[in-house]
Amino acid sequence: MIPTPHTMTYPHIAAGAHACFLGEFLVIMPPSGGVSCIFRNGSTLYGFIFHRPATQLDGYSTDNLMEYLNVYLFYITGLCALTLAAGAAQSQTADLTTTDPTQIATECGGDAGRGVALFEQNCAKCHDIAPSAQSKSGPNLHGVVGRSMGGVPDYPYSDALRAGAAAGTLWDQQNLHKYLMDPDGYLAGTTMEFDGFANPQDMFDILTYIRTASLPPAPERGSVTVPPELAAEQGDVAYGEYLSGECMACHNTNPQADGLPPIHGWDTTDFMVALLEYKLRARDNAPMQMVAQALGNTEIAALAAYFGALD
Amino acid sequence: MKLNRRLFLGATAATLAAPYVNAAGHGRPKVVVIGGGAGGATAARYIAKDSKGEIDVTLVEPSRSYYTCFFSNLYIGGFRDLSSIAHSYGTLASQYGINVVHDWAVGIDRDAKSVTLAGGAVLPYDRLILSPGIDFVDGSVPGWDTSAQNAMPHAYKAGSQTELLKAQIEAMPQGGVFAMVAPPNPYRCPPGPYERVSMVAHKLKNENPTAKILIVDPKEKFSKQALFEEGWQKHYGGMIERIGPDFGGNNVSVDAGAMTVTIDGSVEKVDVCNVIPAMKAGRICDMAGITEGNWAPVSGHTMQSRLDENIHVLGDATNQGDMPKSGFSANSQAKVAAMAVRGALTGSKVFPAKFSNTCWSLIDTNDGIKVGASYQATDEKIAKVDGFVSQTGEDADLRKATYEESVGWYAGITSDMFG
Numbered sequence: 001m002i003p004t005p006h007t008m009t010y011p012h013i014a015a016g017a018h019a020c021f022l023g024e025f026l027v028i029m030p031p032s033g034g035v036s037c038i039f040r041n042g043s044t045l046y047g048f049i050f051h052r053p054a055t056q057l058d059g060y061s062t063d064n065l066m067e068y069l070n071v072y073l074f075y076i077t078g079l080c081a082l083t084l085a086a087g088a089a090q091s092q093t094a095d096l097t098t099t100d101p102t103q104i105a106t107e108c109g110g111d112a113g114r115g116v117a118l119f120e121q122n123c124a125k126c127h128d129i130a131p132s133a134q135s136k137s138g139p140n141l142h143g144v145v146g147r148s149m150g151g152v153p154d155y156p157y158s159d160a161l162r163a164g165a166a167a168g169t170l171w172d173q174q175n176l177h178k179y180l181m182d183p184d185g186y187l188a189g190t191t192m193e194f195d196g197f198a199n200p201q202d203m204f205d206i207l208t209y210i211r212t213a214s215l216p217p218a219p220e221r222g223s224v225t226v227p228p229e230l231a232a233e234q235g236d237v238a239y240g241e242y243l244s245g246e247c248m249a250c251h252n253t254n255p256q257a258d259g260l261p262p263i264h265g266w267d268t269t270d271f272m273v274a275l276l277e278y279k280l281r282a283r284d285n286a287p288m289q290m291v292a293q294a295l296g297n298t299e300i301a302a303l304a305a306y307f308g309a310l311d
Numbered sequence: 312m313k314l315n316r317r318l319f320l321g322a323t324a325a326t327l328a329a330p331y332v333n334a335a336g337h338g339r340p341k342v343v344v345i346g347g348g349a350g351g352a353t354a355a356r357y358i359a360k361d362s363k364g365e366i367d368v369t370l371v372e373p374s375r376s377y378y379t380c381f382f383s384n385l386y387i388g389g390f391r392d393l394s395s396i397a398h399s400y401g402t403l404a405s406q407y408g409i410n411v412v413h414d415w416a417v418g419i420d421r422d423a424k425s426v427t428l429a430g431g432a433v434l435p436y437d438r439l440i441l442s443p444g445i446d447f448v449d450g451s452v453p454g455w456d457t458s459a460q461n462a463m464p465h466a467y468k469a470g471s472q473t474e475l476l477k478a479q480i481e482a483m484p485q486g487g488v489f490a491m492v493a494p495p496n497p498y499r500c501p502p503g504p505y506e507r508v509s510m511v512a513h514k515l516k517n518e519n520p521t522a523k524i525l526i527v528d529p530k531e532k533f534s535k536q537a538l539f540e541e542g543w544q545k546h547y548g549g550m551i552e553r554i555g556p557d558f559g560g561n562n563v564s565v566d567a568g569a570m571t572v573t574i575d576g577s578v579e580k581v582d583v584c585n586v587i588p589a590m591k592a593g594r595i596c597d598m599a600g601i602t603e604g605n606w607a608p609v610s611g612h613t614m615q616s617r618l619d620e621n622i623h624v625l626g627d628a629t630n631q632g633d634m635p636k637s638g639f640s641a642n643s644q645a646k647v648a649a650m651a652v653r654g655a656l657t658g659s660k661v662f663p664a665k666f667s668n669t670c671w672s673l674i675d676t677n678d679g680i681k682v683g684a685s686y687q688a689t690d691e692k693i694a695k696v697d698g699f700v701s702q703t704g705e706d707a708d709l710r711k712a713t714y715e716e717s718v719g720w721y722a723g724i725t726s727d728m729f730g
């Protein structure tokens with residue numbers, strides 16, 4: 001079902017523009033031609049999602065165009081839901097503290113494995129991503145997500161990016177999305193030679209890869225301490241009892257038995273540190289890293305409380 | 312205050328009145344578990360243990376000894392003896408107060424909520440848990456049915472079948488041929504057939520080095536394929552040949568009398584033939600009317616049958632989504648079901664379902680590999696969240712550590728199942 005465009009008045013939409021809602025998107029067709037999209041949640045309008053100038057839409061009939069938008073917006077819905085969940089514009093860098101690859105994939109909405117290949121194809125000619133690599137013709141992208149525009153020291157940025165840097169604009173995920181889908185549309189005057197991704201999923205995959213490749217190295221074993229948020233958690237023993245089932249699939253229920261190390265009766269801090277070290281990859285062992293990465297603070301505290309109370 | 316686990320377990324006397332009304336209208340709510348394997352034994356133990364006597368648990372299992380399929384390949388390879396993979400139900404009965412009944416379930420009346428046993432007893436239930444494992448699909452390998460299983464063993468239910476297969480391998484003439492007809496997806500233990508080939512090769516390399524192993528496989532690809540093939544090349548170069556569907560591996564029949572395997576029209580005489588047919592949910596699921604196609608569909612949130620909310624199905628018999636059919640998976644699913652059943656019958660707290668699986672395989676002495684994943688429940692299925700797999704070219708120390716870890720896991724999971 002394609003809704004009929006009708007005239008609306010919103011302060012930031014040029015007078016005379018046609019606009020319509022397509023699912024959760026407000027689609028605007030300004031008198032100048034082209035098309036823009038805004039995401040709405042109820043009556044609140046969120047930032048501009050993308051813009052296609054009239055020149056890129058030559059040859060589209062209205063019906064075609066709507067169909068194109070439908071497909072396109074379907075992809076973007078996932079991203080918007082993520083942004084909303086994070087609280088609009090609130091978490092600039094908060095989400096960057098995680099080192100959990102699964103969490104990163106969820107936050108970025110992509111697949112790092114696909115992203116590697118896409119990075120090679122689309123970005124690697126001009127950008128390096130190794131931690132201390134020199135910039136190529138484009139700036140090094142290690143850690144670009146969350147840093148300031150124009151953030152690589154000594155790189156000869158365009159005026160457009162310098163202006164962004166001066167204004168304190170961050171390369172948060174939202175800005176990167178807009179930039180990567182339509183570099184010139186988002187940042188007139190950028191010198192990046194890239195037309196933007198046609199498929200948003202490619203862009204999500206690349207960002208997932210960039211975030212993953214930008215992870216800090218694993219901390220040293222022995223250097224991890226329990227962060228105050230975790231220390232403050234009241235471990236729920238009943239929850240711990242349920243979660244312990246996963247542990248007992250391998251660790252023996254009889255603490256004296258041979259096999260994998262017993263985990264009963266540990267000091268709660270030691271228990272938390274052990275799980276955190278697996279989670280942060282300070283300790284090797286793929287199954288334990290996987291198990292620990294699926295545990296949040298509540299779960300770690302619950303397990304520590306449960307096992308700590310057993311002899 | 313410190314909770315003492317043993318005290319806790321000791322106090323399972325039925326002193327607590329159940330706050331929830333059950334089928335009979337009085338007494339403790341009743342759970343009947345059919346099948347004392349990886350899923351069923353675990354579920355029975357967790358319900359009894361965590362409900363601390365509030366729920367009456369009956370476990371129905373025909374065998375007095377459960378031989379784990381896991382590590383049964385290691386028995387074939389000579390890394391374990393048979394008694395080390397046999398487990399009894401004594402502790403479940405004595406320490407956890409589970410009523411263990413050695414009999415077959417032969418009928419389920421879903422309206423009356425009761426199970427009939429071969430011996431004639433009728434067991435009423437408030438919740439029924441089915442973990443009967445697999446049965447074979449008739450006719451999936453033309454020429455083979457269960458009457459041929461002595462000539463051509465499947466050894467896909469452990470115990471006498473496994474012993475038989477091992478004895479046949481030992482009786483092979485020098486330079487003879489061991490053939491395996493591998494199963495189509497989905498089947499119990501995705502790496503199982505290929506670990507078995509590795510273990511047979513290990514044995515033959517020592518006892519019958521000119522023998523050959525032929526795998527006839529209907530599948531394009533198989534679990535941990537690159538790792539197995541690398542290992543086969545390294546340890547058993549030239550001994551193992553696999554015929555995939557490109558070369559007729561999907562067009563196979565056998566003749567148990569003549570000991571031949573016919574692959575795409577060409578007849579091969581073999582000395583041992585391990586036929587692993589296509590699989591389906593254990594027959595009792597069909598009898599209960601809770602299957603769709605070959606498997607019993609379940610909700611990942613609780614492991615409840617999608618066709619009857621009073622029945623939970625576990626392990627190999629289920630169609631649940633992304634988890635492989637493994638003992639580890641069945642054990643993991645059992646804990647989710649145990650929590651859901653306790654919640655429904657005694658009002659205990661219920662938490663979001665969470666699952667994991669790791670499958671270790673042994674390729675040769677101290678050359679272990681593993682694959683694993685974590686999962687969560689969505690409305691639609693059990694969905695994979697994250698995973699890992701051993702890499703080709705890993706160093707010997709890591710492979711040895713992986714094998715040792717699997718030995719530790721075996722001790723852990725069997726004590727988690729049987730107490």
Ligand SMILES: Cc1cc2nc3c(=O)[nH]c(=O)nc-3n(C[C@H](O)[C@H](O)[C@H](O)COP(=O)(O)OP(=O)(O)OC[C@H]3O[C@@H](n4cnc5c(N)ncnc54)[C@H](O)[C@@H]3O)c2cc1C
Nearest residue numbers: 346348349350380381416443444500626627637638639641
């Ligand atoms: C060669 C091989 C190697 C394997 N290796 C591994 C491994 O390394 N790791 C791993 O995790 N998994 C492994 N598996 C898979 C694992 O054994 C199964 O996935 C697991 O046993 C499934 O558990 P279940 O509870 O569904 O069934 P089962 O463990 O088979 O238990 C089913 C039980 O139900 C009983 N039963 C059936 N019908 C009835 C009835 N009508 N009434 C009463 N009782 C009944 C049976 O007697 C049986 O004891 C392997 C399997 C094979 C064959």
